[in-house]
Amino acid sequence: MIGPARTDTSLVGRWWWTVDRWSLVALGALLAAGALLVMAASPAVAERIGLDSFHFVRRQVVYLVPAIGVMILVSLSSPLTVRRLATIGFAVTIALMILTLLVGNEVKGAQRWLSLAGFVIQPSEFIKPFFAVVAAWMFAEQQRGEGFPGYLVSTLMMAVVCTLLVMQPDFGMTVVVAAVWFTQFFMAGMPMTWIIVMGFAGIAGLAAAYALLPHVASRIDRFLDPSSGDSFQVDTALSAFRTGGLTGRGPGEGTVKGILPDAHTDFIFAVAGEEFGLIACLVLVALFAFVVLRGFSRMLMERNAFVMLAAAGLLVQFGIQAFVNMGVNLRLLPAKGMTLPFVSYGGSSLLALAIGMGMVLALTRKRPGSGLVG
Amino acid sequence: MSVFRRKPRAIAPVAETKLQWSDDAEQILENGRNRLVVVGAVFALAFTLVGARLIDLAVLQGHDANQTALNDEQRPSAERADILDRNGVVLATNLITASLFAEPRRVLDAADAARKIVLALPELNEQEVEKKLSGGRAFIWLKRHLTPKQQHDVNALGVPGVGFRDDRKRVYPHGNLVAHVLGYTGIDNEGQAGIELQYDEQLSTVTQKASAATNGDPLRLSVDVRVQFALQQELSRAVEEFSALGAAGIVLDAVTGEVLAMVSLPDFDPNQARTASSNAMFNRASLGVYEMGSTFKAFTTAMALDAGTVKIGGGYDATKPLRVARFTIRDDHPKKRWLSVPEIFIYSSNIGAAKMAVDVGAERQKEFLGRLGLLQRAALELPEVGRPISPSRWGEISTMTVAFGHGIAVSPVQLTSAMAAMVNGGIRIDPTLMAKQPMDTPQGTRVIKTRTSSIMKRLMRLNVEEGTGSKAKAAGYLVGGKTGTAEKAVAGSYQRKALLSSFIGAFPMNDPRYVVLAVIDEPKGTKKSFGYAGGGWTAAPVFGRVVSRIGPLMGVAPVDEESKSVRNAMFIRVKAGG
Numbered sequence: 001m002i003g004p005a006r007t008d009t010s011l012v013g014r015w016w017w018t019v020d021r022w023s024l025v026a027l028g029a030l031l032a033a034g035a036l037l038v039m040a041a042s043p044a045v046a047e048r049i050g051l052d053s054f055h056f057v058r059r060q061v062v063y064l065v066p067a068i069g070v071m072i073l074v075s076l077s078s079p080l081t082v083r084r085l086a087t088i089g090f091a092v093t094i095a096l097m098i099l100t101l102l103v104g105n106e107v108k109g110a111q112r113w114l115s116l117a118g119f120v121i122q123p124s125e126f127i128k129p130f131f132a133v134v135a136a137w138m139f140a141e142q143q144r145g146e147g148f149p150g151y152l153v154s155t156l157m158m159a160v161v162c163t164l165l166v167m168q169p170d171f172g173m174t175v176v177v178a179a180v181w182f183t184q185f186f187m188a189g190m191p192m193t194w195i196i197v198m199g200f201a202g203i204a205g206l207a208a209a210y211a212l213l214p215h216v217a218s219r220i221d222r223f224l225d226p227s228s229g230d231s232f233q234v235d236t237a238l239s240a241f242r243t244g245g246l247t248g249r250g251p252g253e254g255t256v257k258g259i260l261p262d263a264h265t266d267f268i269f270a271v272a273g274e275e276f277g278l279i280a281c282l283v284l285v286a287l288f289a290f291v292v293l294r295g296f297s298r299m300l301m302e303r304n305a306f307v308m309l310a311a312a313g314l315l316v317q318f319g320i321q322a323f324v325n326m327g328v329n330l331r332l333l334p335a336k337g338m339t340l341p342f343v344s345y346g347g348s349s350l351l352a353l354a355i356g357m358g359m360v361l362a363l364t365r366k367r368p369g370s371g372l373v374g
Numbered sequence: 375m376s377v378f379r380r381k382p383r384a385i386a387p388v389a390e391t392k393l394q395w396s397d398d399a400e401q402i403l404e405n406g407r408n409r410l411v412v413v414g415a416v417f418a419l420a421f422t423l424v425g426a427r428l429i430d431l432a433v434l435q436g437h438d439a440n441q442t443a444l445n446d447e448q449r450p451s452a453e454r455a456d457i458l459d460r461n462g463v464v465l466a467t468n469l470i471t472a473s474l475f476a477e478p479r480r481v482l483d484a485a486d487a488a489r490k491i492v493l494a495l496p497e498l499n500e501q502e503v504e505k506k507l508s509g510g511r512a513f514i515w516l517k518r519h520l521t522p523k524q525q526h527d528v529n530a531l532g533v534p535g536v537g538f539r540d541d542r543k544r545v546y547p548h549g550n551l552v553a554h555v556l557g558y559t560g561i562d563n564e565g566q567a568g569i570e571l572q573y574d575e576q577l578s579t580v581t582q583k584a585s586a587a588t589n590g591d592p593l594r595l596s597v598d599v600r601v602q603f604a605l606q607q608e609l610s611r612a613v614e615e616f617s618a619l620g621a622a623g624i625v626l627d628a629v630t631g632e633v634l635a636m637v638s639l640p641d642f643d644p645n646q647a648r649t650a651s652s653n654a655m656f657n658r659a660s661l662g663v664y665e666m667g668s669t670f671k672a673f674t675t676a677m678a679l680d681a682g683t684v685k686i687g688g689g690y691d692a693t694k695p696l697r698v699a700r701f702t703i704r705d706d707h708p709k710k711r712w713l714s715v716p717e718i719f720i721y722s723s724n725i726g727a728a729k730m731a732v733d734v735g736a737e738r739q740k741e742f743l744g745r746l747g748l749l750q751r752a753a754l755e756l757p758e759v760g761r762p763i764s765p766s767r768w769g770e771i772s773t774m775t776v777a778f779g780h781g782i783a784v785s786p787v788q789l790t791s792a793m794a795a796m797v798n799g800g801i802r803i804d805p806t807l808m809a810k811q812p813m814d815t816p817q818g819t820r821v822i823k824t825r826t827s828s829i830m831k832r833l834m835r836l837n838v839e840e841g842t843g844s845k846a847k848a849a850g851y852l853v854g855g856k857t858g859t860a861e862k863a864v865a866g867s868y869q870r871k872a873l874l875s876s877f878i879g880a881f882p883m884n885d886p887r888y889v890v891l892a893v894i895d896e897p898k899g900t901k902k903s904f905g906y907a908g909g910g911w912t913a914a915p916v917f918g919r920v921v922s923r924i925g926p927l928m929g930v931a932p933v934d935e936e937s938k939s940v941r942n943a944m945f946i947r948v949k950a951g952g
Contacts, residue, residue: 048532143402187409189402232480232534239537241431255538258529278432282425289421296414300407308403312410316417323420330427 015076018365020298026291027071027342027357033272033284034343034350035064041271042264042345044257056264056345063347067354074358075365079307082359086133086310089355093130096123097164112168122348124165124173129356131161132180132313139188140306154181171209171216172324172336178202179320184313188305223334236260237270237329241281248277264345266337269329284343285326291357292319298364311363314356453542454563455577456592457556457570459599460632460809466546466556466570466644468563471519473541474528476507481535484508491516491536494527507535518561519543544570546644551602554638554657555595555756555807558647566647567655569595569807571757594809596632601625604923605635608916609892613639616897616912622658622786623916625924626889628794628880630810631803631818633754634888634924636660636787658895661758663783667860668722668842668909669793669878670779672830674731675719676796677742680826683733687947689714692725698771703728703778706859707842716948719833720841722857724778731777736768739776745821746792746802748784753804760785779860790891793878797834797854797886800827832946835883840948846877846914848921850932852940854886855879855917857909862896872896877913881921882930884943890924892916 004013042056077085096114100123104111113120135154142150158181165174182198190198209216240256243249254275257263263271273281295315302308318341325340327333339349342357457466474495481487488504495517506514519541520528528536544559546552557568565574573593609621625635638658642650656662678684692713696703705723718726731739743749743764751761763783765772775781787805795802795818803818810816822830834854837843842857858876861868876893880886897912899905925932933940 044530048530143399145398183413187406187413189405189409232482235480236537238431241428242435245432255529259532259534259537261532273428273432278428281428281432285421285424285428289418292417292421293414296410296417299410303403305399305403305406308406308410312413316413319417319420323417323424326424327420330424330431332423332427 011076015365018367019075019361020294020364023291023294023361023364026287026294027361030284030287030291030342031064031068033287034340035060037268037272037343038264038345040251040254040275041257041268045261045264048258059347060345060350063350067350070351071354071358071361074355075361077359077362079304079310079363079367082133082310082362083137083306086130086359087137089126089130090134093123093126094160094164097127100124101164101167110168110170112170119347124168124170125348125352126355127161127165128173128177128180128317129314129352129359131157131177132184132317132356133310133359135181135184136188136306136310136313139184139309140304143188143305151185154185171213172338176317176320176324176338180313180317183316184309187312188309219334219336223331233260233262233267234328234331234335237267237273238331240270240274241278241330244274244277244281246278248273248275248280251275262337265339266325266344267329268344269326269340273329288319288322288326288341291315292322295360295364307363311360314360314363317356318353318360453578454544454559457577458592458594459552459597459602460594460634461598462594463599464547465552465595465597465599466544468542469545471541471543472522472525472538473518474516474520474525474536474538476514476516476536478507478509478511478514478535481507481533487533487535490531490533491528494531495520495524548599549643549645550641551599551606552597553641553644554655554659554758555597555633555636556644557757558644567758568644568657568756569593572755595807596627596630596634596809597636597807598634598927600927601924602635602637604927605890605892605920606637606639606641608919608923609637609639609894612892612894612897612912612916616894616900616903616907618894618897618912620653620658620895622662622891622893622895623920624659624786624790624889624891625920626790626794626805626891628798628886628889629803629815631791631794631805631816632810633787633805633807636807638662657756657758658786658893660752660754660756660785660787661760663760663762663785664874664893665780665783665860665863666789666876667779667858667874668724669789669856669858669876670777670782671719671722671727672796672834672856672878673743673746673748673792674727674739674777675715675833676822676826676830677739678730678734679715679829680822681734681738684715684730686715686829690718690726690729692718692723696725696728696774698774701771703774714948716833716836716946719856720837720948722842727777728774731773732770736770736773739773740764740768742821743776743782745819746795747804748782748788748792752785752788752791754787755807759787762788779858786891786893789878790889793880793891794889795821796827796830797880797883797889798827799824829946831880831883831886832944834879835944836946836948838879842908842910843877843879843914845910846879846917846921848881848918848925850935851881851921851925851930852883852933852935852944853879853881853918853921854883855890855914857914859908859910873907875907875909875912877909877917879917879921881925882933884933884940887930888921888924888928890917890920892920 004016038060039057043053046053046055100114101111105113107113112122112124114123138150138154141148161177162174210220236256236259254271256274257271260267292315295311299308299311321338321341324333324336324338328336339346341353454468456464459465484504484507487507488500491503492498492500498517525538542563544563546556555568557570558566559570560566565571577593605623605625609623613621621639623637626633636659640654642654689712692705693710703724705725707721709721713723713726749762749764751759765781772781791805800820800822801818802821803816834856837856838846838854843855846853846855855878860874861870862872862874874895875897878891880889892913894912897907899907903911
């Protein structure tokens with residue numbers, strides 16, 4: 001592999017020889033696939049809503065370049081820097097989320113976006129990676145056994161974050177944040193009784209959502225019995241996979257992108273299925289699985305609890321989003337708007353994920369004493 | 375002691391705690407790794423599930439995405455075999471199109487959707503579309519067979535609840551040309567008329583797997599589009615020139631019985647059959663039955679000669695009209711003298727023909743015409759085949775009128791087929807629209823002696839040279855034939871001005887291969903025809919021009935009509951002893 005010399009002890013030189021290059025390649029491939037798919041799917045959507053054909057493509061590229069830069073830059077950090085970055089980021093993002101509730105733009109009944117210097121950003125996207133790292137820190141502190149109430153602090157933080165998210169309202173994001181936090185807590189050594197209690201609490205929470213929130217109830221009903229209501233988007237997505245077959249109809253030959261309102265975001269996987277076929281989709285799934293499981297396997301050798309929990313949390317967030325998005329596209333899960341990490345159109349999501357995966361790359365780098373020898 | 379014992383104790387807890395903490399840390403880390411493996415396994419399972427579901431959709435359900443579990447109403451048009459002419463020219467084929475359907479239950483806003491769809495497809499009615507969309511039905515077609523551009527436009531609207539299915543549209547590349555033979559299909563590609571209806575099952579068996587060896591093979595007709603075109607064009611010219619109501623024409627292979635061309639005018643475009651009038655759809659060549667008039671005298675003459683009731687040298691007196699009961703039979707071109715058999719034929723004498731038939735008798739006439747296939751429906755492969763009308767009481771009057779083609783109505787295809795037997799050596803062969811293999815010459819049944827047929831050829835040639843059919847001449851081709859001018863019976867009485875003018879003949883007359891019929895329905899006389907509208911003035915020229923055009927196509931070598939050998943071959947004595 002071409003790169004800096006082994007003896008190069010500069011920042012970049014050390015980075016190159018310690019970073020997990022396999023993950024780097026997989027993430028690069030996902031970003032490339034994303035650029036390609038946004039180019040395939042978004043012109044149809046843009047034309048339909050009266051924008052210039054390449055409106056979304058251009059905007060995605062505008063975000064893509066800084067996103068790659070941010071990911072590399074963050075991955076240069078040490079674990080300590082990652083923790084500091086996340087802590088500051090967490091504080092700032094909480095503040096921005098409060099600001100969003102006060103002065104944010106309301107779109108489709110939700111207040112999630114904030115206009116900053118000409119760009120519209122969604123602060124809640126950034127809370128996910130920052131909170132995962134901060135929560136990992138809290139769990140690790142508790143484990144050190146020096147009396148710091150890490151569990152309690154992280155639970156309180158979790159409560160604050162979830163409250164802010166529900167106020168927007170953004171239930172999908174709340175579920176992801178809660179699931180990531182729960183998984184981290186689980187790995188940090190959550191006692192068995194707690195797991196059971198939490199499990200029941202989760203089920204109770206879902207039941208409550210089903211009973212109290214009509215749109216949640218309707219989505220689950222439609223998932224269980226498709227004929228009970230409108231399942232147009234998902235049905236269209238399914239037919240896209242069917243018509244795509246093994247090798248797809250060919251780039252640009254797809255039809256669902258002309259029908260699905262969210263072809264470039266939530267249903268970009270269906271566009272991939274129709275135009276590029278099963279093989280391309282399986283490659284995409286394999287890339288996501290590889291990134292998550294490769295990261296996990298690196299963490300099995302990690303001796304630092306914070307590093308392990310933080311990296312695992314970030315990877316769980318990445319994996320859950322990918323699974324939920326693909327699951328909804330394939331009608332394995334009830335309809336829930338969630339973007340496909342690194343692939344779907346969306347600036348804030350892309351940037352936040354770049355920060356998150358940058359931190360994963362930083363945490364999975366080989367360090368003396370980390371257990372990652374080689 | 376207590377001091378001594380206390381000291382190590384004071385140190386020990388620290389050391390122990392440290393050791394314990396380290397063990398604890400190791401324990402916690404180990405526990406965390408185990409749980410990491412659990413979470414990893416869950417993810418591996420989840421991604422495997424996604425992969426399996428992808429394979430399930432794309433491969434297992436992928437093949438017939440368009441056709442899965444559709445009921446009859448929802449199924450797009452089936453595959454259908456092509457129809458070719460005898461030389462392999464495509465007469466009917468299918469185009470893949472897209473058809474727009476809606477699932478009204480999934481339409482969110484019927485009014486809005488209807489408004490948008492009508493923007494893309496302005497030919498649809500907005501109210502009707504809205505009504506369809508708000509019907510609450512599971513499935514409804516909105517428009518069949520969209521062009522690619524229309525499909526793109528509708529797709530770009532992004533209206534939920536509507537979609538496309540691959541569909542097949544029957545296309546007739548030659549438009550009107552072969553319309554009445556081919557017929558047409560309905561919106562679901564089911565045969566509605568003509569060959570499309572007659573062979574509906576065979577043509578549509580393409581998708582039914584357990585079908586015969588002919589599955590999907592194109593159907594080859596006997597028709598030759600080049601001949602069809604010549605006939606259609608010449609008949610159209612005549613219809614225009616003589617302001618006629620319509621026309622019909624047939625070109626028949628006298629040896630094989632194959633119909634090379636069959637034209638009925640006015641015609642229609644089978645691609646837009648629904649807009650055609652019933653008059654245009656009516657097949658005058660096979661479904662229409664008409665009193666054909668004088669062309670029947672060829673049958674009467676052959677019958678009498680074959681029966682031996684009169685010799686070719688014999689004749690009958692045509693000095694004055696024939697009165698039977700309250701009828702009077704006159705000649706159109708009265709010679710007011712005794713006429714020989716050839717003269718009766720070329721001057722088209724009704725009196726002579728009637729007398730000839732009376733000598734043969736009603737029973738033998740009826741039996742003879744039956745053997746020629748003139749008393750039952752033609753065995754042609756079309757649903758539109760007319761049933762002939764013959765006298766219910768076949769008395770002497772009927773015998774006389776039938777002798778010159780009145781009181782009996784047959785279809786043009788029957789007439790042509792019967793005439794083929796007069797000139798091909800005396801064998802009657804069923805007409806067919808299916809291409810035959812070159813070696814496949816049908817047996818047929820003998821109806822007249824070879825010698826009688828030989829005389830008929832000479833008489834028909836003579837008629838073109840010296841009789842009523844002189845306008846049928848085609849330079850270089852030895853043609854022969856008989857004119858027919860029948861007054862149409864309208865509401866029970868014959869109309870002097872409403873004529874059905876025809877000419878039927880064959881070529882080359884020394885060894886006839888092709889029989890050509892031209893029928894003009896109610897031609898009006900013109901200045902050029904000196905006001906005449908009979909068969910000799912209207913239909914005979916069509917015959918001549920058609921022969922001039924198709925002779926070279928069919929590979930018939932031209933001859934010098936005036937040469938001695940030809941004259942000898944066609945010689946016949948016109949006047950007894952003369």
